[in-house]
Amino acid sequence: MSTMKKATQKYLKEHNRSLIFKKMLDQNPTSRANLARVTGLTPTTVSEIVSEFITDGLVNEIGIGPSTGGKNPILLDIVEDSRCSIGLDLANDRLSGGIVNLRGKIKHFITISLNGAEGDDALALVFEMIDQLIKHKSEQIVGIGIGAPGLINSRDGLVINAVNYGWKNLPLVDIINQRYNLPVHIINDCQAAAIAEKQYGHATLATNNMIVINVRYGIGAGIIIDSEIYQGDGGSAGEMGHIVVIPEGGELCRCGNRGCLETVASVKALLRNAKSLASQNPKFFSNLTPNALTFDLLLTSFFESNPITIKLVLDSAYYLGMAISWLVGILNIQKIILIGDMTKFGEPWLAQIKNTVNEMSLERPRSNTKIEISKLGHKTVIVGATAALASDYSFFFNQ
Numbered sequence: 001m002s003t004m005k006k007a008t009q010k011y012l013k014e015h016n017r018s019l020i021f022k023k024m025l026d027q028n029p030t031s032r033a034n035l036a037r038v039t040g041l042t043p044t045t046v047s048e049i050v051s052e053f054i055t056d057g058l059v060n061e062i063g064i065g066p067s068t069g070g071k072n073p074i075l076l077d078i079v080e081d082s083r084c085s086i087g088l089d090l091a092n093d094r095l096s097g098g099i100v101n102l103r104g105k106i107k108h109f110i111t112i113s114l115n116g117a118e119g120d121d122a123l124a125l126v127f128e129m130i131d132q133l134i135k136h137k138s139e140q141i142v143g144i145g146i147g148a149p150g151l152i153n154s155r156d157g158l159v160i161n162a163v164n165y166g167w168k169n170l171p172l173v174d175i176i177n178q179r180y181n182l183p184v185h186i187i188n189d190c191q192a193a194a195i196a197e198k199q200y201g202h203a204t205l206a207t208n209n210m211i212v213i214n215v216r217y218g219i220g221a222g223i224i225i226d227s228e229i230y231q232g233d234g235g236s237a238g239e240m241g242h243i244v245v246i247p248e249g250g251e252l253c254r255c256g257n258r259g260c261l262e263t264v265a266s267v268k269a270l271l272r273n274a275k276s277l278a279s280q281n282p283k284f285f286s287n288l289t290p291n292a293l294t295f296d297l298l299l300t301s302f303f304e305s306n307p308i309t310i311k312l313v314l315d316s317a318y319y320l321g322m323a324i325s326w327l328v329g330i331l332n333i334q335k336i337i338l339i340g341d342m343t344k345f346g347e348p349w350l351a352q353i354k355n356t357v358n359e360m361s362l363e364r365p366r367s368n369t370k371i372e373i374s375k376l377g378h379k380t381v382i383v384g385a386t387a388a389l390a391s392d393y394s395f396f397f398n399q
Contacts, residue, residue: 014394014397016041016045016049017049017052017393017397018392018393019039020041020049020050020053021058021393021397022393023035023038024059024077024078025102028077028078029062029063029075029076029077030075030076030077031065031074031075031076032047032050032073032074035050035076052397057079057082058082058083058396059076059077060076061074061075061076062075062076062077078102078103079102080101080103081101081102081107083101083102083140083142083395083396084101084102084107084140084141085099085100085141085143085145085386085389085390086098086099086100086130086133086134086141086143086145087099087100087145087146087147087381087383087384087385087386087389088126088129088130088144088146088148088382088385089381089382089385090126090147090149090165091189091216091217092164092217092218093164093217094111094112094114095111095112095113095125095126095129096110096112096378096379096382097109097110097111097130097132098110098133098382098383099136099141100382102396104196104200104383104386106382106383109379110129110132110133112125112128114164118164118165118166119165119166119167122165122166123167123170123175127179130144130180134180141182142183142395142396143182143183143184143185143386143389143390143395144176144182144183144185145184145185145187145192145385145386145388145389145390146172146173146176146184146185146186146187146385147186147187147188147191147192147193147381147382147384148186148188148189149162149164149218149220150162150163150165150167150188152186152188152235153235154187154231154388155235156173157172157173157174157184158170158171158186159186163255172184172186173185173186183389183392183395185388187229187385188220188222188231188235188236188238189214189220189381189385190220190221190222191222191223191229191231191238191388192222192381192384192385192387192388193212193214193222193339193374193380193384194212194222194224194229194384195222195229195384195387195388196381196383196384197210197212197339197374197376197380197384198224199384200376200383200387201337201374201375201376201380207335208224208225208226208227209226209333209334210224210333210335210336210337211223211327211335211337212224212336212339212374212380213320213324213336213337213338214340214381215265215266215267215320215338215339215341215342215343216266216267216341216342217266217341218241218266218268219240219241219261219262219265219266219340220238220239220240220241221238221239221327222238223237223238223331223333229388240261241261241262241266242255242257242260242261242262243261244257244259244260245260245261245264245322245323246258246259246264246319250263250264251269251272261319261320264316264319265316265317265319265320266316266342267295267340267341269316270295270298270316270342271293271295273312274293275290275291275293276290277308277312278290278293284306284308285298285306285309286301295341298312299345302345302348310348313345313348313349314348316349317349317352317356318356320342320356321352321353321354321356321360322356324336324353324357324371325356325357325359325360325361325366328357328369329361329362329365332365333369334369334370335369335370335372336369336370336371337371337374338350338353338371338372338373338374339376341378343374346373350371350373353371354371357369357371
């Protein structure tokens, strides 16, 4: 057999295995006959590949299904803990990581504070987190997915610029791959969150288009169009935190401009404004000094109906609503999901965002727009990073 023919057959088999495996993830439980129907592959091909999956421990026969006119089918399902990936969320203020199974469930979770670490010190903390996660593995770890803030080149595995980490043009994928000898994939954290929402979130039933906005120490968006992540021509689509919303007299942003959305609507902005007020009058926040104020204390203050905190939070929501109204007008994507620490302010914060969008958007594009807080919680980026890695299903198969 010629080398080219062997290569073609190998590619075809890998394609068929990935196709069947994806359908099994999407449709559980299922049967061999149904897999043949939805993939268009022959029953013989499906049976051969399913037998390999069973031998490899990826799939189990779980019982007998109802008859549709012939013999009762044997039902199949993924063994969800048979393969796992490590997911990392390199947030601006902390590192989080988890071991994630085939169904997007986090089996083990840890977090490490950055404490201002940059450069090689920050990289050492990433290694520490991966080392801790690997120690906890009881399943087969097949790869490492990373969601990172800033400008990311996913194709080449580069962190082009992550301000809080002091990383520029860092070949993070190669560095981690060489250290752990595992497949590694990196993606912008907001794009990772969008992938998680599409694959595992409540939005999966609604639409092929969505925007996921991550509002924490920084602000960014992940955009999905026709069920695919949209990265833009230069890979930086969704950097909405650096839209200027106060064109004159705004705060200086870390990007060098003034009046960016991040300077008025992020956790960092909220804390800065609260500390400024506390320095003027400590009584605003139960006599707390500026240095004593934390995000959690502001949360408590908000839900205890402190009018100062309420105004700060709702002002931040107003500016976020302003930026979202522009997205509604430009993209007309009707599903918008909010994640990140600021969502902890809940319904009052969300209501202010919606009111602002209603005030600033044309009636027709906004009429069917749904703005919601994510139901996946604070681990969304971790799950999305492993989902992005797992788009190459070959990682899961024994060769």
